[in-house]
Amino acid sequence: MQQEVEALLALQEDDLKIREIESQIRLLDPQLADLDKKRDQAAAALARAQTAVQAEEKKQRELQGRLAQHKQMQERNLHQLEDVKRMREATAATAQVESTRRLMAEDEGELAILGRRIADMNATIAASKQALAAVEEEQQAARPEIESKRSALQSELDDAKRDRNGKAVSVSRPMLGKYDRIRGKRTQALYALRGGSCGNCDTAVPLQRRNIMAGSGQIEVCEACGVLLYADSA
Numbered sequence: 001m002q003q004e005v006e007a008l009l010a011l012q013e014d015d016l017k018i019r020e021i022e023s024q025i026r027l028l029d030p031q032l033a034d035l036d037k038k039r040d041q042a043a044a045a046l047a048r049a050q051t052a053v054q055a056e057e058k059k060q061r062e063l064q065g066r067l068a069q070h071k072q073m074q075e076r077n078l079h080q081l082e083d084v085k086r087m088r089e090a091t092a093a094t095a096q097v098e099s100t101r102r103l104m105a106e107d108e109g110e111l112a113i114l115g116r117r118i119a120d121m122n123a124t125i126a127a128s129k130q131a132l133a134a135v136e137e138e139q140q141a142a143r144p145e146i147e148s149k150r151s152a153l154q155s156e157l158d159d160a161k162r163d164r165n166g167k168a169v170s171v172s173r174p175m176l177g178k179y180d181r182i183r184g185k186r187t188q189a190l191y192a193l194r195g196g197s198c199g200n201c202d203t204a205v206p207l208q209r210r211n212i213m214a215g216s217g218q219i220e221v222c223e224a225c226g227v228l229l230y231a232d233s234a
Ligand SMILES: [Zn+2]
Pocket: 198, 199, 200, 201, 202, 203, 222, 223, 224, 225, 226, 227
């Protein structure tokens, strides 16, 4: 029976190692998620800046179209002014020229403001592109580093699992089932008695049971916390 304790202890050592490797692998996930988030944020900022400038450029094209129309109108106005002979018609034509000139000045003023705004926005786009490129460059080094850490841990994990499965055959099937069930609920399933008490929860184990455990190497379940207990003969 002492053999079973030893086999189970060896198995448990592997299981604790496997847990440790698995938790190290899990720690890498948020690192990758952080990289994704940072890159997405930089890309979203660039997309927003590009959409904003597109809207302003559309306004600019409309305004340029309006100015072109006003220029054509003014050409006609000026022809008309040359053609008119009578005073009253000349006054009206002059007023028309003046009003169109004001419209054109308004168009040009708006276009100048819009042009400055678009230039500012293009500067923002350039800055966003640079920021995105910087994030991508930074990640070009970080990502493979994380990936190689992960694959190293993964092969370590595969080895540990193979070792573990090799050792599991040395434990009787009912004991292995019990051990696996208990292990599913907590980190460690098997504890040594410590001063006559459960090594996990410190509840005293009756002397008679302790004697049986020490004598035959029998594994018992702690009545208080449910872990497996063995008498450490050493
Ligand atoms: Zn206990």
